[in-house]
Amino acid sequence: AKAQGAAGTRFDFTEVEAGVDATHHVAEGYDADVLIRWGDAIFPDSPAFDPNAQTAESQARQFGYNNDYVGFVPLEDGSSEHGLLVVNHEYTNEHLMFPGIVTIADGEPQIAPADRNRVDTEMAAHGMTVVEIRKDAGKWQVVLDGANNRRITVETEMAMTGPAAGHDRLKTSADATGSKVLGTINNCAGGTTPWGTVVSGEENFHGYFIGAVAADHAEAGNHDRYGVPGESYEWGNFHDRFDVSKEPNEPNRFGWMVEVDPMDPNSVPKKRTALGRMKHEGAESIVNSDGRVVFYMGDDERFEYVYKFVTAGTFNETDRAANMDLLDEGTLYVARFEEDGTVAWLPMVHGEGPLTAENGFESQADVLIETRRAADLLEATKMDRPEDIEPNGTNGRVYVMLTNNTKREEADAANPRVDNKFGHIVEIAEEGGDFAATTGTWEILVKCGDPSVAEVGATFSTETTKNGWFGMPDNCAVDADGRLWVSTDGNSPKATGRTDGLWAVDTDGEARGTSKLFFRVPVGAEMCGPLFLPDMQTAFLAVQHPGDGGDDWEGFGRPSYYEDPSTRWPDFDDALPVRPSVVAITKQGGGRIA
Numbered sequence: 001a002k003a004q005g006a007a008g009t010r011f012d013f014t015e016v017e018a019g020v021d022a023t024h025h026v027a028e029g030y031d032a033d034v035l036i037r038w039g040d041a042i043f044p045d046s047p048a049f050d051p052n053a054q055t056a057e058s059q060a061r062q063f064g065y066n067n068d069y070v071g072f073v074p075l076e077d078g079s080s081e082h083g084l085l086v087v088n089h090e091y092t093n094e095h096l097m098f099p100g101i102v103t104i105a106d107g108e109p110q111i112a113p114a115d116r117n118r119v120d121t122e123m124a125a126h127g128m129t130v131v132e133i134r135k136d137a138g139k140w141q142v143v144l145d146g147a148n149n150r151r152i153t154v155e156t157e158m159a160m161t162g163p164a165a166g167h168d169r170l171k172t173s174a175d176a177t178g179s180k181v182l183g184t185i186n187n188c189a190g191g192t193t194p195w196g197t198v199v200s201g202e203e204n205f206h207g208y209f210i211g212a213v214a215a216d217h218a219e220a221g222n223h224d225r226y227g228v229p230g231e232s233y234e235w236g237n238f239h240d241r242f243d244v245s246k247e248p249n250e251p252n253r254f255g256w257m258v259e260v261d262p263m264d265p266n267s268v269p270k271k272r273t274a275l276g277r278m279k280h281e282g283a284e285s286i287v288n289s290d291g292r293v294v295f296y297m298g299d300d301e302r303f304e305y306v307y308k309f310v311t312a313g314t315f316n317e318t319d320r321a322a323n324m325d326l327l328d329e330g331t332l333y334v335a336r337f338e339e340d341g342t343v344a345w346l347p348m349v350h351g352e353g354p355l356t357a358e359n360g361f362e363s364q365a366d367v368l369i370e371t372r373r374a375a376d377l378l379e380a381t382k383m384d385r386p387e388d389i390e391p392n393g394t395n396g397r398v399y400v401m402l403t404n405n406t407k408r409e410e411a412d413a414a415n416p417r418v419d420n421k422f423g424h425i426v427e428i429a430e431e432g433g434d435f436a437a438t439t440g441t442w443e444i445l446v447k448c449g450d451p452s453v454a455e456v457g458a459t460f461s462t463e464t465t466k467n468g469w470f471g472m473p474d475n476c477a478v479d480a481d482g483r484l485w486v487s488t489d490g491n492s493p494k495a496t497g498r499t500d501g502l503w504a505v506d507t508d509g510e511a512r513g514t515s516k517l518f519f520r521v522p523v524g525a526e527m528c529g530p531l532f533l534p535d536m537q538t539a540f541l542a543v544q545h546p547g548d549g550g551d552d553w554e555g556f557g558r559p560s561y562y563e564d565p566s567t568r569w570p571d572f573d574d575a576l577p578v579r580p581s582v583v584a585i586t587k588q589g590g591g592r593i594a
């Protein structure tokens with residue numbers, strides 16, 4: 001069943017059939033080529049990937065695990081054929097990475113306790129990759145001797161900058177200055193700035209901490225608000241800084257937006273504290289008509305908030321260096337979505353409203369370190385897991401992906417479904433087309449889920465086929481033509497009878513709310529990345545955690561782990577584990593993605 005001819009649609013491709021299997025599928029007439037996989041070389045001397053002999057040293061010279069955000073910075077002016085790919089490595093799936101650590105007891109996988117080598121390898125598999133890529137004869141290649149190639153890991157030195165830098169609450173026994181921190185973790189969505197740097201969001205940082213502070217410790221309430229310690233990893237057993245009982249301030253050094261200059265492989269990445277501390281997602285931006293730059297950001301947890309940051313300074317198109325610290329000064333706002341369809345952007349400024357010493361905020365640093373508590377006091381709107389948010393310079397609106405929230409018991413206008421299993425997309429129009437405005441209007445573009453099941457209450461257009469609907473919108477991309485693409489996190493055989501994927505969603509005219517499936521991932525994977533290059537001839541997609549779970553796919557009712565994964569994508573070689581990878585989509589014979 002093709003979705004051709006939906007009235008007014010801006011997408012011409014032939015829709016993929018939704019479903020579940022071991023591999024990926026792209027619309028007919030397009031190629032989806034694996035560009036780079038976990039463990040692949042990114043330097044001429046990178047060790048060959050050997051899953052049976054993984055070390056931190058080898059991993060730090062190879063492409064990391066669980067590719068998420070994908071950015072592209074051209075190496076020649078405006079090029080869509082030669083540039084730097086900048087990729088987040090959000091987290092690690094030990095049970096799929098390391099041989100011999102899973103045993104099955106009563107049908108449930110048990111993971112053996114970590115040793116030092118495993119922990120250090122996990123740490124090296126986190127962070128980011130910068131790697132030069134080039135399109136040769138229509139096919140993308142990694143340039144191993146690219147001068148800017150770089151791995152950023154949990155050990156890479158970074159600077160804290162902006163209003164919270166140097167604050168006592170950021171000081172640790174390793175760093176008496178409160179301004180020098182090692183590494184970045186759980187880098188999920190991000191953004192590429194108009195000046196060609198990449199901002200990368202530290203999302204679920206709480207999971208890396210063990211131990212606790214006493215209930216009457218000054219940081220106890222703060223840590224609690226962020227879920228610290230999350231105890232998802234065993235790093236704190238080998239590295240004291242991840243044990244809160246030993247380093248109570250270390251968690252305050254994570255949860256920031258990290259800016260990386262991919263053009264300088266020796267540059268020190270900067271944690272830009274002015275953008276607040278949360279489980280950061282998305283930081284796509286737009287140059288406002290007055291030259292200030294506006295960044296939209298989500299905090300991905302149930303009942304958390306939507307934010308934007310407006311720089312104080314203006315973008316300088318002719319002098320790149322003049323923009324390099326724009327993110328240290330400006331105003332952070334949090335959104336209150338009113339019932340009447342307006343949105344108020346509430347400034348998070350020390351001394352204004354409830355953000356005073358009386359409420360425990362001695363300075364702007366406190367407001368930023370405890371961004372969530374500040375937003376609580378401002379009575380911002382608690383959203384259904386805000387992840388990626390992107391401004392659309394073509395139609396002047398802003399798209400907010402709200403993944404889901406099965407814990408919601410009380411609906412409000414902007415989060416209209418209790419037990420919101422499938423999520424929705426909110427569209428904001430800023431007052432007068434001014435992205436820096438403090439007010440605007442909003443409406444719901446689509447409530448997600450299966451439109452053929454009445455109680456789901458999905459609102460895709462009637463032109464949307466059985467393949468075209470999706471649940472759990474997570475990341476998005478606005479392409480050079482101003483069209484919206486949405487990728488998902490949480491579709492599965494059980495949840496929706498389909499894998500995650502990339503859907504094209506019409507936002508304007510008669511076809512508004514019509515969705516079509518362009519690409520789908522292998523079983524167990526989440527669809528991350530999506531990035532369309534300016535010439536519209538390439539899309540990069542990040543296939544994250546393939547094989548993680550298999551539900552009841554073709555009778556795959558057993559745990560998925562290294563020795564017995566639900567898929568061995570992309571190599572399909574019994575000697576190799578399933579591997580997260582970045583895929584390049586191009587049109588066969590060349591041309592625009594239509």
Ligand code: FEO
Binds near residue numbers: 090
């Ligand atoms: Fe890393 Fe918000 O998903």
Ligand code: CA
Binds near residue numbers: 300387474489
């Ligand atoms: Ca998510």
Ligand code: CA
Binds near residue numbers: 188489528
């Ligand atoms: Ca995600």
Ligand code: CA
Binds near residue numbers: 189282284388477
């Ligand atoms: Ca995005």
